[in-house]
Amino acid sequence: MLLPNSNQKWLTTCKTLSLLVLVAIDLSSGSVSWSLTTKPAVFGNDIELRCNLDNDTSLNGSRHWSKGDNVKVLVVNGKTVNDTKYSEELDKAKRTSILTITSLDTGDVNVPYTCQHGFQTYKKVLNMTVENFEYHPDKTNASFNQEDDHVLFAMKFEKVFPVPTCKASYGDQNITNLLNISSVLEDVFYKVEINLKYHHISKECIHHPFELDCCVGTKTIKQRFETANDVCLEMTPELKTDEKPNESEKDQTLGTVGQVVFGIVFLIYCVIFPLTFAYIKYNNKY
The missing domain is CATH 2.60.40.10 (Immunoglobulins)
Structure with missing residues (x-):
């Protein structure tokens, strides 16, 4: 069944516009790109993914970060679906969108992340490599x-x-x-x-x-x-x-020797000398 000329022209125009949109989106996909900036990325610590916007990209466009092949949205224009896990900040001076992932775990690696700014997108897998992860x-x-x-x-x-x-x-x-x-x-x-x-x-x-x-x-x-x-x-x-006596044992030994010497001196002067003197005096008297 042949379509009227007006309908055929309309269909051709729609196809052409659709093709142009797809081509434009495809050509614009290389104008943004993201990379892992936290190196090494240590499990249990926070990490950052940095999306760089080229000079031709408008900073007023809608910003998205998503995860996985099924495009699970994480952040839209700084508003996150899980503020305990994700956060995003736009640095206009450096033309970067920074996604922070809190407390890196196994579910965060070896999956694709997508940075989108307006119609410009960049998708890449966060591979767990020996060089970057610990x-x-x-x-x-x-x-x-x-x-x-x-x-x-x-x-x-x-x-x-x-x-x-x-x-x-x-x-x-x-x-x-x-x-x-x-x-x-x-x-x-x-x-x-x-x-x-x-x-x-x-x-x-x-x-x-x-x-x-x-x-x-x-x-x-x-x-x-x-x-x-x-x-x-x-x-x-x-x-x-063969161990030598310690200081306390030395002090105890010296104390014992001192007591013996004192006893001998006391015995000589207080006992032996008086008895000897008395004995000599007694013999001289008789």
């Missing part, structure tokens, strides 16, 4: 033991990102090559186990510190343990018998 463990499970001439160390991170880089030392010896680090990715974080077994032999009593430094992005986690070899353990009873 999760610092709140606690570590570490154990240290000595068996015979072996140092045994084990430590576990239940959740961490990225995988730690570690170095170990025993005294002045670098024993990093003896570290065994295994990791398993669970959701977006890693579960990491670190183990070390070091055999040390010495004929002398030597106390060496065992030290382990693990870097999780920008944070360093330190472990330090004092060690003693079997020779030290065998010498421990002898060391106790």
Whole structure:
């Protein structure tokens, strides 16, 4: 069925206008762009996404931040749907729209965010990369033991990102090559186990510190343990018998000696001398 000429012209005009609108929107999509400005982005802390507006973009246009493929609106012209999680500020001098995400969690990463200003939009996934994101463990499970001439160390991170880089030392010896680090990715974080077994032999009593430094992005986690070899353990009873008396024992000893000396002097002058003098006087009389 053929349409009247007027209807065909109207349909053609509508198609042309629609195409022009789509082309205009498509061409304008590159005039705004956003990027992560908080580096490193640490889980549990606030982060910022900064949307840059080019010089041709009007600052009076409607501003939107949205999240996800289904376009979940977060902020419209500074008004947020969840003020405890999101906030937005327009810096006209720098021509930027700044989205603040409070207390970064796993639901905030690896999803697309869209910055829209008027008809101009920019959509990108906030990828959780090793270079920009960190999760610092709140606690570590570490154990240290000595068996015979072996140092045994084990430590576990239940959740961490990225995988730690570690170095170990025993005294002045670098024993990093003896570290065994295994990791398993669970959701977006890693579960990491670190183990070390070091055999040390010495004929002398030597106390060496065992030290382990693990870097999780920008944070360093330190472990330090004092060690003693079997020779030290065998010498421990002898060391106790050779200990010098402390100051209180010295004072007590000196006090006892002083009392004995005083008693002897008292006995000589107050008892022996008078008796001797009386005995001599008695003999001279008779």
